[in-house]
Amino acid sequence: MNIHIIGAGAIGKALAVSLKRKGCEVQLVRGNMDDGSTRYEEIILALEGERKLSENIKVSTLSAIPKMEGIVLLTNKSFGNQELAKRLWHKTQKTPIILLQNGLGVERPFIESGFDQLYRCVLFATAQTLSGNQVRYRPVSASPIGTVREKTPLLRTLVAEVDSPLFRFSEVENIEPIVWKKTMANCVFNSICPLLEVDNGIFHRNSEVFALAREVIAECIVISQAMGIDLDAKDIEEQVLAISQRSDGQFISTLQDIQNHKETEIETLNLEIHRMAQELGMETQVKNTKLLGELIKSKSKLNQ
Numbered sequence: 001m002n003i004h005i006i007g008a009g010a011i012g013k014a015l016a017v018s019l020k021r022k023g024c025e026v027q028l029v030r031g032n033m034d035d036g037s038t039r040y041e042e043i044i045l046a047l048e049g050e051r052k053l054s055e056n057i058k059v060s061t062l063s064a065i066p067k068m069e070g071i072v073l074l075t076n077k078s079f080g081n082q083e084l085a086k087r088l089w090h091k092t093q094k095t096p097i098i099l100l101q102n103g104l105g106v107e108r109p110f111i112e113s114g115f116d117q118l119y120r121c122v123l124f125a126t127a128q129t130l131s132g133n134q135v136r137y138r139p140v141s142a143s144p145i146g147t148v149r150e151k152t153p154l155l156r157t158l159v160a161e162v163d164s165p166l167f168r169f170s171e172v173e174n175i176e177p178i179v180w181k182k183t184m185a186n187c188v189f190n191s192i193c194p195l196l197e198v199d200n201g202i203f204h205r206n207s208e209v210f211a212l213a214r215e216v217i218a219e220c221i222v223i224s225q226a227m228g229i230d231l232d233a234k235d236i237e238e239q240v241l242a243i244s245q246r247s248d249g250q251f252i253s254t255l256q257d258i259q260n261h262k263e264t265e266i267e268t269l270n271l272e273i274h275r276m277a278q279e280l281g282m283e284t285q286v287k288n289t290k291l292l293g294e295l296i297k298s299k300s301k302l303n304q
């Protein structure tokens with residue numbers, strides 16, 4: 001089956017190599033430029049233990065592909081989804097789309113546009129661009145995929161198609177609680193690490209920084225419960241520590257975005273939690289989450 005990966009960042013490249021090694025027909029699509037070009041590029045994955053793998057991957061831009069058939073995976077930054085939904089409508093109306101993006105509400109533009117086969121994935125893997133097309137990749141656990149909208153039952157088939165020994169995926173019946181749980185972890189990593197300019201391992205190395213993470217988690221739990229999503233703060237704290245230990249030395253994507261003078265996804269993380277709190281009349285209960293989000297937004301703008 002043909003697999004189109006939109007978003008040629010670190011995760012997109014890691015996925016492309018993993019699927020190519022499995023034997024899939026893979027095309028990596030750059031979402032931030034569109035010059036109509038198509039070429040092959042060698043992409044190198046740096047794994048644990050100094051192990052490296054490389055594959056020649058077909059890399060294109062959107063205008064070079066008149067129609068996308070097979071499966072479309074979105075690893076682009078979620079702030080581009082509104083425009084992307086419009087551009088993909090005539091290319092992928094009946095093609096299954098899986099969103100591998102952080103945050104809450106990232107699927108909204110595709111729902112509003114009327115896409116039939118829409119799925120959401122929560123990534124439990126980290127990747128960091130080292131130089132050019134060389135990416136450091138660290139899997140944490142299998143990334144679950146669930147249904148957002150499904151006209152034809154395809155979830156199990158899709159999971160089997162995108163799952164590979166290097167990049168594992170699993171099928172789940174209800175993805176929403178997992179989305180919230182991961183969003184809370186991202187509210188921690190994607191705000192605190194970039195502001196301190198430190199790697200993901202800081203939370204298992206430093207108790208004071210972890211205490212701040214626990215405050216953010218506690219605030220997010222209040223909002224999730226008000227939205228009918230019942231989660232345990234202790235579980236999320238343990239998840240943050242597990243990710244921190246597993247990705248020690250790795251820098252979060254938001255810090256990489258700021259350093260590369262790019263826009264961040266903080267609007268779908270801390271600031272989306274704050275937006276929901278405002279709608280619920282609970283704004284005062286997410287002060288730390290909001291402040292950290294606003295600081296990231298300001299730091300990003302100052303570096304652009």
